[in-house]
Amino acid sequence: MSSPLGPRPRPEILTIAPYIGGESHLAGVNRVLKLSSNEGAFGAPPGAQAAYARLAREIFRYPDGAAEALRRAIGARFGLDPARIVCGNGSDDLIYQLALSYGGPGTELIMTRHGFSMYAIAGAYAGSRVVKVAEHHLTADVDAILAAVSPATRLVCLANPNNPTGSLLGAAEIARLRRGLPADVLLVLDAAYAEYVTRADYEPGVTFVDAGDNVVMTRTFSKIFGLGGLRLGWAYAPPGVIDVMNRVRNPFNTNAAAQEAAIAALNEPGWVEKSRAHNSAWRDRLGAMLTEAGIKIWPSEGNFILADFTTRERADGANAHLRASGILVRPMGGYDLPHCLRITIGTAAECEAVAASLTDFMRHG
Numbered sequence: 001m002s003s004p005l006g007p008r009p010r011p012e013i014l015t016i017a018p019y020i021g022g023e024s025h026l027a028g029v030n031r032v033l034k035l036s037s038n039e040g041a042f043g044a045p046p047g048a049q050a051a052y053a054r055l056a057r058e059i060f061r062y063p064d065g066a067a068e069a070l071r072r073a074i075g076a077r078f079g080l081d082p083a084r085i086v087c088g089n090g091s092d093d094l095i096y097q098l099a100l101s102y103g104g105p106g107t108e109l110i111m112t113r114h115g116f117s118m119y120a121i122a123g124a125y126a127g128s129r130v131v132k133v134a135e136h137h138l139t140a141d142v143d144a145i146l147a148a149v150s151p152a153t154r155l156v157c158l159a160n161p162n163n164p165t166g167s168l169l170g171a172a173e174i175a176r177l178r179r180g181l182p183a184d185v186l187l188v189l190d191a192a193y194a195e196y197v198t199r200a201d202y203e204p205g206v207t208f209v210d211a212g213d214n215v216v217m218t219r220t221f222s223k224i225f226g227l228g229g230l231r232l233g234w235a236y237a238p239p240g241v242i243d244v245m246n247r248v249r250n251p252f253n254t255n256a257a258a259q260e261a262a263i264a265a266l267n268e269p270g271w272v273e274k275s276r277a278h279n280s281a282w283r284d285r286l287g288a289m290l291t292e293a294g295i296k297i298w299p300s301e302g303n304f305i306l307a308d309f310t311t312r313e314r315a316d317g318a319n320a321h322l323r324a325s326g327i328l329v330r331p332m333g334g335y336d337l338p339h340c341l342r343i344t345i346g347t348a349a350e351c352e353a354v355a356a357s358l359t360d361f362m363r364h365g
């Protein structure tokens, strides 16, 4: 806490609740099953690990601040113009850049009630008023978002699929949202889980970015590409937004090891296909096992499921039971969903262990 005579931050800074990440350790347990941070089920791609090790000799050198080779590799992989890509120290870095560049005192940032918490942190840091809009069945509601737009609105941030709910808006709904927004409002489509989506009406954001000047799509290497520890995200954006981001980002915001490992991860044969197939199969299977145990499961398009225990007490009890089994999942009190737990889809054995523990909890309390 700051003393009354000492340096003081802007007052809105002290309204920010620090981001709480997923736990990694349990006292007294050697091997925890960490299903609390939506990291990919298969660890880091072998090629990425080798690239990271190879780079060890070169870490005295500054990285390429423009991440040229990586942007070319992303462009080639996704069929995008590398000049319209900016890389960041995780996509969180990109969200900060956008919130600080387009928001600020006197402006508003719109997100949804159970939207990804980084938007609220970045918006408050920028000095914007953060407006949380009601959802419908834990899904973003386009009409409610459009109704919340005011002359002060500068940003609308939407994770699609959303974390932690797993819900998704189809392409027609996103198109309707884009059409309804004033031209000077930036729509940030956070597609961190794009590779896991199986719904046919999904569009991560490229066509919406291409359709005008006010949509940005962000992506990450932290989820399906298995590089959360290296911190690497990227944005695909219109030229005007790219220009802004290149002015404000830290000149060396992505490090050399992350750049090399990410290029290797993009080129890992079959990695995305294998991970997606595993995720789809086990998302269904774990969902069915938990439903069988009497737990309500919200439909998810991500690499996690939101398990609904109806009351905070039951969710806390389930979490304590999982912890006693050495399993870490994510409590949802910070997302205004204290009656829920978010469970990452891990390996087959990890999913079986979660199902066994929660089935036991539901039977014996």
Ligand SMILES: *Cc1c(COP(=O)(O)O)cnc(C)c1O
Binding pocket: 038, 089, 090, 091, 092, 093, 116, 159, 162, 163, 190, 192, 219, 220, 221, 222, 223, 228, 231, 232, 233
């Ligand atoms: C995990 C996640 C990200 C990724 O953040 P990084 O900073 O790239 O690790 C972004 N958005 C959402 C909604 C997420 O769940």
